[in-house]
Amino acid sequence: MASTKKKAAVATTSRARLASVIKSARDTMRKDAGLNGDLDRLPQLSWLLFLKAFDQRVERVGPLLDPDYRPAIEEPYRWQDWATKPDFSGNELKTFVNDELIPYLAELKGADGDAEDPRNVLSTIFKDVNNRMQSGTLLRDLVNLVDEIHFDSSDDIHTMAFLYESILKEMRDAAGDSGEFYTPRPVNRFMVQQSFLRLGESILDPACGTGGFLVQAYEDLVQRVETDTQRRQLHDDIRGIEKKSLPYLLASMNLLLHGIGAPRLVRENALLQMRDATAADRVDVVLTNPPFGGEEERSVVDKFPKGYQTQETSWLFVHAILDQLKKGGRCSIVLPNGSLSDGGVGARIKQKLMKECNLHTIVRLPQGVFAPYTLIPSNLLFFEKGRPTEEVWFYEVSLPEGRRGYTKTKPLRVEEFEPCVEWWGGEKRESRKEGGNAWKVPATEIEKAGFNLDVSNPHVGEDLDHRSPEELVHELIKTESEILGLLEEMRQELGGISE
Incomplete structure (x- = not known):
């Protein structure tokens, strides 16, 4: 019955609702001592989102498209086996994720040389994944929030993709500083x-x-x-x-x-x-x-x-x-x-x-x-x-x-x-x-020219001969002032990058 209610709610999921869930997830991660900045938080959120989306969009759809479909992830490592249990929390959950789930996913083996085999995709992703969260209770809270995100319809996927790209941009900004x-x-x-x-x-x-x-x-x-x-x-x-x-x-x-x-x-x-x-x-x-x-x-x-x-x-x-x-x-x-x-x-x-x-x-x-x-x-x-x-x-x-x-x-x-x-x-x-x-x-x-492709625009400066020295000096001072203002703005932005 609970499952039916959840799916019914998903049909009317709005961008604002998904944005709210993502914000709550990020707020939850900020409380954990093991995560420092978006370069830690976004990967943590991403591998959990990946498992949820993979379960919903690949594992559950696969048997409908192919009667011989073989699940890539076996019990008890499927999202539906562990992530949907509210009482599975604290150190028990953290130990399971660290010592069983991630090692299992990292060691999956599909068809040799087949980059499209889901098992090979999963193992390639998870061989370098770490659960950085130190609190099993906060990890449970984060998993619960991710489980609220659904990928049942193309509209939901499009909305989630839009939100994901917005936080990807933030991560790229942080990475640029590195x-x-x-x-x-x-x-x-x-x-x-x-x-x-x-x-x-x-x-x-x-x-x-x-x-x-x-x-x-x-x-x-x-x-x-x-x-x-x-x-x-x-x-x-x-x-x-x-x-x-x-x-x-x-x-x-x-x-x-x-x-x-x-x-x-x-x-x-x-x-x-x-x-x-x-x-x-x-x-x-x-x-x-x-x-x-x-x-x-x-x-x-x-x-x-x-x-x-x-x-x-x-x-x-x-x-x-x-x-x-x-x-x-x-x-x-x-x-x-x-x-x-x-x-x-x-x-x-x-x-x-x-x-x-x-x-x-x-x-x-x-x-x-x-x-x-x-x-x-x-x-x-x-x-x-x-x-x-x-x-x-x-x-x-x-x-x-x-x-x-x-x-x-x-x-x-x-x-x-x-x-x-x-x-x-x-x-x-x-x-x-x-x-x-x-x-x-x-x-x-x-x-x-020795294959020099750094060719300047020949049309730039064609009007310089027709401008007075006073105009040129005024333009130079104006340009220098704007450059100084731009550099000051950049300095303030770089100094304000949050953790």
Whole structure:
């Protein structure tokens, strides 16, 4: 009877109600001495949410779709076996979770090499999961709150996904302060939109983080699905690689909430994974923001051909992606300004890129898109494999009028890409014109310049000759004042990041 009442309530679950449950869960976790900040609290909430969603969306639905379905989790480790018992609390619950549940899930084994087997998904997620809560009583309270969240309808899943992404953003903000930078949603959306995805194409993010590109690609394509066969194929086509355990867990949860029951995510060093890939592993589309500024281990660098070996991670990703793409495949990738002007190995990889692919567009982002965590200017490169580059089009996205940069409270907005989308000229890139924010450079000129792709907008400053010295000085003072104000705002935000 109680179960019936609970399901009836779920049918009218509102976003406000789910938000209230999530807030109560976070308040509960704040009371526990074992959790310090969102970088502890969100993973704790995520693996519990994952088990609840997995039980409801996979284990209970599986037998309805397949009479031969074999549950991935056996008794007494199913959510319904332990999480729904209010009297199972305190040290007894904590001991069960720490010593039995998590070790059991971490040791599950599915079909060899089958990343989609739910047992392999679970074991990959839970091999690095820890219950950080010290109080078994607070853990019971948290489990009770998670059990109030239901995934019975697509509306509930959509609402929960929206809320989950909002707290993911907070976690990304906290992670950024620790040196990890995640792609802003407007950039994800623009890159997916301008990749012109089609159903039936395999899509890979080899540095998937918490799954932002994959979720955006899925949301774009799932609207076109008309049959169950197409839906299953789409689930199979959305693929990711992530080296770190926390983003892997968060990405798995993110994709599960968006309707992909067994996400095709691999927890591995993507550079090794791609270097060991076969022709059968090649994909149609790569969407990614690889780590940059870091250095790889010698054993990883040695996997690459002589002449292309570098410890700069971003260039190793570009090289690996060139081999990962099918002929006719395409890529959208984020790279920093510094990489575009690199000589040496970087120049050789750019030469290889332009010889094997049509590097048709470079979108130059305004400085501070990733603020307040880094002010490094970044670029979006779009290329297609199969024929060499003849010319490269550049488009410079302008800051909104009156703005000198971005902050956490005033970030980049998706509307700021609209002029670029209009200029783009559709999938065939027709009717592009130079002027203002757009210019093109022949490949021969880029080659003569040592494959330097850090090409400044030639149209900037055209009106300087027509302005008086007084106007220029006034503009300079105004700019400096705005920069100082921006830096002060960033300093206050960084100082105010809560635990």
